[in-house]
Amino acid sequence: ERGGGSSGSGSGSGRQRVQAATMSSHRPSHLRASSPINVAKDTRFVFVTGGVVSGLGKGITISSIGRLLKAGGLSVTSIKIDPYLNTDAGTMSPFEHGETFVLNDGGETDLDLGNYERFLDIELTKDHNITTGKVYSAVIEKERRGDYLGKTVQVVPHITDEIQNWIARVAQIPVDGSTQAPDVCLVEVGGTVGDIESMVFLEAIRQFLFRVGRERCCLVHVSLIPVLGSVGEQKTKPTQHGVKELMSLGLSPDLLVCRSAAIVEEATRKKISAFCHVAPSCVVSVHDVSNIYHVPLVLEQQGLHNIVRDLLGLGDKMKPVLDLDGWRKLADTVDTATEEVVIAVVGKYTGLHDAYLSVVKALKHAAIVESRSLSIAWIESSDLEDAQKTANPSSHSAAWGLLHSADGILIPGGFGDRGIDGKILAAKYAREEGVPILGVCLGMQVMVIETARNVLGWDDATSCEVDEETKRPVIVKMLEHHQGVMGGTMRLGARKTILHPLHADDGQAASIASLIYGNPESVLERHRHRYEVNPEMVDELERNGGLRFTGKDETLQRMEMIELPRRKHPFFFGVQFHPELKSRPERPSPPFHGFILAATGRFAAHYNAEEFPVSNGKGVKRDARAPTPRASEFSNTSGAPGVGQVKRPRVFSDSNSNSAVEH
Numbered sequence: 001e002r003g004g005g006s007s008g009s010g011s012g013s014g015r016q017r018v019q020a021a022t023m024s025s026h027r028p029s030h031l032r033a034s035s036p037i038n039v040a041k042d043t044r045f046v047f048v049t050g051g052v053v054s055g056l057g058k059g060i061t062i063s064s065i066g067r068l069l070k071a072g073g074l075s076v077t078s079i080k081i082d083p084y085l086n087t088d089a090g091t092m093s094p095f096e097h098g099e100t101f102v103l104n105d106g107g108e109t110d111l112d113l114g115n116y117e118r119f120l121d122i123e124l125t126k127d128h129n130i131t132t133g134k135v136y137s138a139v140i141e142k143e144r145r146g147d148y149l150g151k152t153v154q155v156v157p158h159i160t161d162e163i164q165n166w167i168a169r170v171a172q173i174p175v176d177g178s179t180q181a182p183d184v185c186l187v188e189v190g191g192t193v194g195d196i197e198s199m200v201f202l203e204a205i206r207q208f209l210f211r212v213g214r215e216r217c218c219l220v221h222v223s224l225i226p227v228l229g230s231v232g233e234q235k236t237k238p239t240q241h242g243v244k245e246l247m248s249l250g251l252s253p254d255l256l257v258c259r260s261a262a263i264v265e266e267a268t269r270k271k272i273s274a275f276c277h278v279a280p281s282c283v284v285s286v287h288d289v290s291n292i293y294h295v296p297l298v299l300e301q302q303g304l305h306n307i308v309r310d311l312l313g314l315g316d317k318m319k320p321v322l323d324l325d326g327w328r329k330l331a332d333t334v335d336t337a338t339e340e341v342v343i344a345v346v347g348k349y350t351g352l353h354d355a356y357l358s359v360v361k362a363l364k365h366a367a368i369v370e371s372r373s374l375s376i377a378w379i380e381s382s383d384l385e386d387a388q389k390t391a392n393p394s395s396h397s398a399a400w401g402l403l404h405s406a407d408g409i410l411i412p413g414g415f416g417d418r419g420i421d422g423k424i425l426a427a428k429y430a431r432e433e434g435v436p437i438l439g440v441c442l443g444m445q446v447m448v449i450e451t452a453r454n455v456l457g458w459d460d461a462t463s464c465e466v467d468e469e470t471k472r473p474v475i476v477k478m479l480e481h482h483q484g485v486m487g488g489t490m491r492l493g494a495r496k497t498i499l500h501p502l503h504a505d506d507g508q509a510a511s512i513a514s515l516i517y518g519n520p521e522s523v524l525e526r527h528r529h530r531y532e533v534n535p536e537m538v539d540e541l542e543r544n545g546g547l548r549f550t551g552k553d554e555t556l557q558r559m560e561m562i563e564l565p566r567r568k569h570p571f572f573f574g575v576q577f578h579p580e581l582k583s584r585p586e587r588p589s590p591p592f593h594g595f596i597l598a599a600t601g602r603f604a605a606h607y608n609a610e611e612f613p614v615s616n617g618k619g620v621k622r623d624a625r626a627p628t629p630r631a632s633e634f635s636n637t638s639g640a641p642g643v644g645q646v647k648r649p650r651v652f653s654d655s656n657s658n659s660a661v662e663h
Contacts (some may be wrong), residue, residue, distance in 0.1 A: 001327065004044060004150065004657065005595070009104055010534070013549065015075045018404075018508040019113075022352045023159075029399055030037060030321060032361070035226060037164055037165070037168050037208065037211045037311050038165075039168040039172065039429040040172050040181045041172060042181070042183065042216070043171055043172065043181060043183065043184070043185060043216070044183065044184045044185070044216050044218070044301070044314065045167075045184070045185050045186075045187060045212065045216060045217045046062070046065060046098060046184060046185070046186045046187065046191065046217075046218045046220060047205055047217065047218070047219050047220065047387065048061060048065075048186065048187065048189065048220045048222060049149050049189045049193050049202070049219070049220070049221050049246065049253075050061045050189070050191070050192055050193065050221070050222045051192060051193045051194075051221060051222070051223045051224075051238070051241075051246065051317050052192070052223055052224040052238040052239070052240025052241075053114060053224055053241050054191065054192050056113075056222050056224055057258045057259065058189075058190075058222050059111075059112035059115045059116070060115060060119075061114045061118035061189060061220070061222050061257055061286065061295070062078065062116070062186045062220075063078070063116055063118075064295040064296040064299055065118060065220070065296040065304065066078060066116070066119065066120045066184070066186050067119050067120060067296040067327065068186050068299060068305040068322060069478075070120060070121075070322075071296075071305075071322040071324050071327070072183055072305055072309070072319045073318060073319040074183040074186045074317060074318055075174075075178065075180065075184075076122070076183065076185070076186060077124070077128070077173065077175045077182040077185050077186070077620065078113070078116040078122070078124065078128065078169060078185070078187075078249055079121065079129075079130060079171070079185060079186070079187045079188070079599065080109070080110050080116070080128065080129050080130070080188050080190065081113050081130045081131075081187065081188065081190055081198075082110050082129065082130070082132075082187045083131070083191050083195065083200075083201060083302070084132060084133070084197065084548060085131075085132050085133045086121065086131060086167055087133040087135075087136070087137065088107065088108045088109060088111055088126070089101075089108050089111075089129075089283050090108030090133060090490075094349045094352060094354075095355070097110070097111075097350065097353055098111045098352070098354030098639065099111050099114075099354060099355050099357050100528070100582065101113050101114040101358065102493065102526050102527070102528045102578060102581055103123070103124055103125060103126055103128075103493065103526070104123055104125075105126055105493055106424040106492030107125060107127075107129060107492075108126075109124075109126065109128075109129035109493065110129055110190070111354065111358075112188060112190075112453050112603060113129055114127060114361070116128075116186075117584075118361060118583070119296075119358065119585075120434060120544060120585055121176075121584055121586075121587075122131060122175040122402070123175055123177075123363065124174075124175055124547075126176075127166070127169075127170045127173070128358060130163065130166055130167070130170075130173075132197065132200075133164055135159060135166070135382070136159070136625075137515050138162055138166075139158050139159055143250060145550070146465060147313075147578050150345060153202055156203065156261075157461065160200060160203055160207055161199055161204075163200070163201060164204050164208045164211070166193055167204075167208065167266070168208075168212075169184070170500060171185035176216065183314070183317060183396050184312070184314075187205075189202065189205070189499040191350060192262065193221075193245050193246050193249075201649045202246075202249050202251060203249065203250075203500060205251065206249060206250040206251055209251075210411045210427035215313060216312065216313075217253060218255065218265070218308055218311045218413055219253045219254050219255070219311075220253065220254065220255045220256075220588070221246060221253035221255070221256050221257070222241050222254060222255055222257045222259065223257070223258055223259065224238055224258075224259050224260070224409055224659070225238075225239065225258045225260040225264055225268065225440055226238065226260075227260070227261060227262070229433070232581055233264075234260065234264065234265055234389065236271050236272050239258065239276065239603050240272070240275045240276060240600040243275075243276040243277075245288065246349070246441070246522065247277075248383070251276060252276070253276070253278060254282060254307075255278070255282045255304070255308075256276060256278050256282065256312075257286050258272070258283060258285055259286050259287075260285065260286075260288075260446070261287065261288050262288075263287050264283070264285035264287070264289055267432045268477060269283045272278075276599075281307065282307055284299060284304055285302065286298060290335050291331060291334040291335065293327065293330050293331035293334060293585065294331045295328060296324070297324065297327070298441065299326065301428050301538060305318075322476070324654075326540060328616065330368060330586060331369050331370060331515055334364075337367070337371050337372055337373040338373060339371070339372050339373060339600075340372065340373045340374075340376060341367060341372045341373070341375070341407050341477075341596060341599050341600050342376075342377060342405060342406050342407045343357065343374065343375070343406060343407065343409070343596075343599065344376075344377040344379050344403050344410065344425040344426075344618050345376055345377070345378055345379065345404035345406075345410050345412055345636050346379045346381050346403070346422065347378075347379075347380075347381060347410050347411070347412050347419075347423075348381055348382070348385070348414050348419040349378065349414065349419055349470045350379065350380050350608070352613050353378070354505060356412055358578070358580040358581055358583070359412050359440070360581060361580070362399065362526045362579070362583035362588065362589045362592040363376070363410070363592060364585065365583050365585050365586075365587075365588035365590040365593075366583075366593040366595070366596040366597075367596055369588050370593075370596055371600070372596065375394075376404040377405065377406055379399050379402050379403060380395075380399065380419070380422075381406020381419035381420075381422030381423045381426065382418060382419040382510045383422065383424075384396070384397035384400060384422035384423075385419075385421045385422045385425065386421075397465065397486050399422075403426060405431060407436070407599040407600065408435065408437065408571075408589055408595055408598065408599030408610050409426055409427075409429075409430045409434075409436070409438075410437070410438045410440070410531065410595070411423050411426060411427065411437070411438070411440065411443030411446055411447070412440050412441070412442070412443055413440050413441030413442045413443065413444070413529075413578060414441075414442045415442070415465075415468040416465070417465065420446065420449075420463070422456055423442075424445070424446055424449055424450045424453070427446050427447045428450050428452040428454055431447075431450065431451075431454075431564070431569065431572060432524055433554050434467070434570055436569065436570055436571035436598035436599045437573070437574075438575075438592070438595040439562075439573070439575070440572030440575060440578060440579070440580065440591075441528070441529055441576060441578060443574060444533075444561075444562055444575055444576050445463060445474075445475045445532075445533065445573030445576075446502060446627060447562060447572070447574045448474055448475065448541065448562060449461055449462060449474050449475065449532055451541060451546070452472065452474045452541065453545055455458045455544075455545045455546060456541070457543055461474045462474065463476075464476050464531065464533060465477070465531050470504065473534055474533070474541075475533060475534060475660070476533075476534045477530060478491060478529075478531065486641075490527075490528055490529055490530045491530070491531070491532075492528055492647070493527065494524050494525065494527075495524070495526075495527050495553065495577070496523075496553070496554055497522060497523050497524075497525060497551045497553060497577065498522050498551065498552055498553070498554060498556075498562040499511070499513055499517070499519075499520065499521065499550060499551055499561075500510075500549065500550050500552060501514070502548055502550065503565070505567040505660070506548070506567070506613070507565065507567050508566055508609075508610055509609075509610065510568055510596065510609065511548065511563060512563045512566065512571065512573050513551050513563065513573075514550070515607040516591060516593065516607070517608055518589040518590075518593035525581075525614055526577060526578050526581045526582065527576065527578065529576060532559065532576065533549075533558075533562075534577075535557045535558075535559070537570070538559060546568065547564065548562075548563050548564065548565065549561065549562055550562070550563055551575070559576065560575065560576045561574070561575050561576070564609070564644075565626050570603065570612070571595060571598030571599075571603060573591065575591055576621055579592060590606070594607075628639045
């Protein structure tokens, strides 16, 4: 029996078993830990662990649970525990760990915090990402100050206490714009149960449950239910062993989330219940679905929100009927959209799509709002370069074929000199052929370099990141953000950009920047860069290069947005910041929304702006192009539930040397 229906309050023996378990977990104060932790008395905690293999989608699972709780009227927050020794993800290669997600306060974090922010529409801080490096640094700093009064500093209790105090402190930080502590804190433990790296965190959680009170905590374990091809039977043994490992550490899960290709059968559910000490109603199936936005709906259909509500004693706070109408519409739109928009993403990490996860999500959000089916043509920028004509003719031809087939071209951020010339060629093609183009961070810098070379005739124009001795440094290093070390020294976090109008003789009323943002005086977007447009060359780039710098920082020295007037190009727009980091499923990022509108030919109509004929565009017809391989965000881009093929970077490298890793 299940613990409740899709929207009702839940009934039957399943719910009674949950309530009985909850009642039995309440303990009088004299039977609890002697050192209760300092946490708001109304805050509840949901801890999520993973077993069997990494990449099962704990991040999407915990985000989906949070989405249900939020739909029930609760305020939620999330914490991600990463058991690596790095202080943060800022110095890690995208090939190693996927993208680095940047927060408003400049924190460089794991990409799962992006999932939390997008699904839950919250804004987290750098303290919401706990790493082994951060914890040990904090403890060692306290030891050096003498805070431990001469005691021997040990993993238990000092490291475990630091972890517990960190969770308790961060759980009370408002993340939804209010001043109230969240009702529920969701905590994801990275890695897999049994990993040496995560042992100290699991021990800290065991102590935390005892000190806070078991009735205020819910432990969710995500596991895999494989099916052997020849037998066709759903196998439970991996889950049994994972739970056994967890219980040996003193942790007994309340809920089991079972990842599988198909719905977990009733017989499988009962078998898992019998061997894992969990009620059948608390064995939840998260099977492959058509898109990740269905995952909260799959959990709701199985009454997971009712089970969590009863386990945590939230019946008086949580609404009986969840408000998921908008979310259902979102999931259905992804499935039913038939008109295609093809976007070429020209980058250097295209072999690992998680390196551009937020970019892909922002494109998808904009496509959803416009009821379009997004197809991404992934182009390795180096394949566009002339050297590839002889080195690898087939790759060169295929890359240019994909570029020609695209409705729009996006050049994302990145570091290093590899593939820069290919990106410049892509920007040149877009400018000359009138193809909508959006440049983000390095992408904007590439568009400036391309204009300097091919419009101003500065053949040697480049970035100091590529050539520090160049005589035409169009892009220069920000010295105050380069202090001899790599970690945390870039221009990071939310920064204000002041919008500036076009020139009087540009022949149009409003800039692209003004149109897409709704004509504000300024915008607040997140940054992550060490190089910028050389302010000494701005006048020449505007006067003779035709570029318009329609966004600048408060000092007017840092160029934040560039564009060409729309009478010259339908959408030639670049930003120094990373607008994809603030995109939401139901509220897409303005630059990405404007880009998709331009790629579908609806920009002027949507913003009620002037329509300009493009004299230099060839107007390639969509049906005359070569077929573009579909590469949506739901194929090989993450290990989230709802993705049929799981492909995700390892958190820990098998290599002992990073000398060959390119950032």
